[in-house]
Amino acid sequence: ENGRQAWLRYAPLPRGHSTPTLPSTILALNSSASSPVYTAGQELQKGIQGIFGKRLSVHATGKQASSAVVGTASQFQKLFGSNPVKDELIEDGFWLNVKGGTVQILGQNERGALYGAFEYLSMLAQGNFSNVEYATNPAAPIRWVNSWDNMDGSIERGFAGKSVFFAGGHVASNLTRVSEYARLLSSIRINAVVVNNVNANFTTVNAENIAGVARIADVFRPYGIQLGLSLDFATPMKLGNLSTYDPLDSEVIAYWNAVTQQIYDHIFDFAGYLVKADSEGTPGPLVYNRTLADGANLFARALQPFGGIVMYRAFVYNQLPDEGDWKADRANAAVDYFQPLDGQFDDNVIIQIKYGPIDFQVREPASPLFANLPNTSTAIELQVAQEYLGQQCHLVYLPPLWRTILDFDLRVDNQSSLVRNVVTGERFKRPLGGSAAVVNVGLNDTWLGSHLAMSNLYAYGRLAWDWTSDSEEILQDWTRLTFGLDKTVVDTITQMSMASWPAYENYSGNLGEQTLTDILYTHFGPNPQTLDNTPWGQWTRADHTGIGMDRTVSTGTGFSGQYPPEVAAMYEDVETTPDDLLLWFHHVNYTQKLKSAKTVIQHFYDAHYEGAETAQRFVQMWQSLKGKVDDERFEDVLFRQSFQAGHSIVWRDAVVNFYNNVSGIPDDAGRVGHHPFRIEGENMVLSGYRPYAVTPFEAASNAT
Ligand code: BDP
Structure with a gap:
């Protein structure tokens, strides 16, 4: 198996599994091929055939007894004169009623009906035949x-080949993979995809490309997925020949307004x-001394008549400090820019906020901006693409990391204010809200470049629907759907995945430092020495006596003061700051004792040895699955785990x-500095190779 079907394989159940009472026919209450309800009917047919080898016919009318009926509640009412849905459904919600072979799958809208069909199939594929x-x-x-896809087909921070959407400056001519991707996304209830890079090319909205992306929208539509576009703010100048983009x-x-009209003419x-x-x-509104709200509202007003929305990113930090300004802190930027504008954004603007104040690091506190916009709709930005987290060459199951942010209580007005309740709109009674994940799939058959990384995409969809879902249960559903029902396989992948983010944190940046990847270019592999020498503001402030960035109000950059008082007080004090964020908020000596009673430096040493050991164990754990997982995927994962x-x-x-x-402090366990088996690259000679000056030089061994 090459992984292309991901979690929608509909593999036959293992021998010995009983066959439940199945519907004898499928009623899909819309026969138009571009409708999600039609897609749902086809999917039910395909799924039941795959899992049970039984081909059911699909009709648009007929009797409901011993059928699987899929449609909207109102389509059902029209045909059968009643509405069996007992609970309230909101947009995209669905009702699932399984009584043996009589199955009702009714959505509030067509998209919801399709989600319900996938839910029913997911139960069957996992051998769950309960009446529900x-x-x-x-x-x-x-x-x-x-998707951070460029029009030339490359993908920014993409780790799985070229774009499924674009090639050579145009929309790809063959959109088969787009349709397959849409199918995967609709099964996890994703309802829109922004197809081009946030660092957008102005050509995205030229006439040819608008017609091109309309073809993508046509492919998305039967799956209930809408298309969105990233924009270059200076397009009026670059493409429209105006003298300004004010x-x-x-x-x-x-x-x-005209561009937007043209888009809606093609994509209703x-x-x-x-x-x-x-x-x-x-480029942006600040170039003309306009506010970020002026910038966001410009698009909001163009979109408003058509019901469209603007996701305006809070990732604004152009004004990096003058050199030597020790009080400067990139982490402060989002609140500094956006908080004063709260209440000035139009209703169809959503501020899209990265989970932490810096940039997708292995550990960050929740962005304080979530607490500072009570009169603005917000969404959280997550990253399925493991940019700083091993780029799909390392197994890192992300939901436990995401949950540290989403379950965090910001205590706005001294009341419960979980980040997840802010972004859903519940806490501040906002009509809009939600999440966006940077995914960056590519043409590689595995979609993300690694089979095991797909659990992150699956889990993102499940969590976006319900942030209280259990990370481990989601993972187990994904594993059964992806690799089958063998308990050893499920248990082993669960153990590996649940241990993976802590392991990666252990061998990369600890205690709330940054991830310590190379920061200048690749964001892959260790390069702790570059961090404090770049203008990117991802500093650890490491010197020979201590480490950590003092972000307190009393002696530091003032960042901790951006949180509501209870949280600010917790982070202001070394004693009450949790160990895992200690160095995010405080500069301490290497000999400072943690709550675990270890010193900071000994923690670094121990954590790194422990983390690497865990990663070694993953290889043996995976090897134990030989014969229980098909050979193709087994070998592929083994290669990655060995790496x-x-x-x-x-x-x-x-x-x-x-x-x-830098510290000159030895490791209590005497491990550091001893590499009996290591051969330095500088001491090796390879025949047939010639020396080459590596660019960037930081990527070369022994760079000074
Ligand atoms: C950083 C990425 C960069 C993105 C940027 C963003 O390195 O490629 O353009 O975030 O999110 O993490 O805009």
Whole structure:
């Protein structure tokens, strides 16, 4: 198996499994091929045939007894004169009623009906033949995916080959993979995809490409997925030949209105725009001394008549401090920029906020911006693409990391204010809200470059629907659907995955430091020495006596003061700051004692050895599954786990040696600095190779 079917394989159940009473026919209450209800009927047919070898016919009318009926509640009412749905359904919600072979799958809308069909099939594929009767509704209306795909077919931070959407500056001519991707996404209840990079190319909205992305939207539509686009804020100048892109200029306003009209002419259900402005060199309203709200509202007003929304990113930190300004802190930027604008954003603007204040690091506190916008809709931005987290060459199951943020209580007005209740809109009574995950699938058959990494995509969808779902249960569902029902396989993958984020944190950056990857270019592999020497603001402030960034109000950058008082007080004090974020908030000596009674430096040493050891164990654990997983996927995963095992040692040694050098403090266990089996790259000679000056030089061994 090559992984392309991911968790939708519909593999036959293992021998010995009984066959339940199945429906004898499928009633899909819409026969139009572009409708999600039609798709649901086809999917039920395909799934039941795959799992049980029984081919059911699909009709648009007929009797409901011993049928699987799928449609909206109102379609059902029209045909059968009654509405069996007992609970309230909101947009995209569905009702599932399974009584042996009589099955009702009724959505509030067609998309919900399709989700219900996938839910029923997921039960059958896992050998769960229970009778059930329940309604389920989404936690939030925005459950999006972002793709950082460029029009030339490359993908920024993509680790699985070229784009499924674009090639050579155009929309790809063959969209088969797009349709397969849409199917996967709809099964996890994702309802929109922004298909192009946040660092957007202005050509995205030229006439040819609008017609092109309309073809993508046509492929998405039967799966209930809407299309969104990232924009280049300076498009009016670059493409429209205007002399300005000032968001308050009437010609600029007219320009964007016209572009938006043109998009809706081609894509009537267009979802909206994603905007990265004034960020890492992208143009934006600040160029004209306009506010970020002026920038966001420009698009909001163009989209409003059509029902579209603007996801405006909070990742704005262009104004990095002057050199030597020790009080400067990139972590402060989002609240500094956005909090004063709270209440000035139009209703169809959602501020899309990365989970932590810096950038997808292995451990961050929740972004304080979630606590500072009570009058604005917000969404959390997560990253399924493991940019700083091993780029799919390391197994890192992310939901436990995400939950540290989503379950965090910000205590706004001294009341319960879990991040997840802020972003769903519940806490501040906002009509919109939700999440977006940067996914970056590519043409590789495995979608993400690694079979095991797909659990993160699956889990993202499940969590976006219900943030209280259990990370481990989600993982087990995914494993059964992906690798079958063998208990050893499920248990082993569960153990490996649940241990994986703690292991990666152990051998990369500990105690709330940054991840310690190379920060200048690749974001892959250890490079702790670059961190404090770059202008990117991802500093650890390591010197020979201590480490950590003082972000307190009393003596540091003031970042802790951006949280509501109870949380601010907790982080202000070394004593009450949890160990895992100690160095995020405080600069301490290497000999500072942690709550575990270890010193900071000994914790670094021990954690790195432990983390690398865990990664070694993954290899043996995976090897124990030989014969229980098909050979193709077995070998592929084994290759990756072996790489991770080796690379975790590179990580371990690079980081412990670095801190051993800067601190001069020995390892109590005497491990650091002893590498009896290591052969330095500089001492090796390879015949047939010639020396080459590596660019960037930091990536070369022994760089000074
Ligand atoms: C950083 C990535 C960069 C993205 C940026 C963003 O390294 O490629 O463009 O985030 O999110 O993490 O805009």
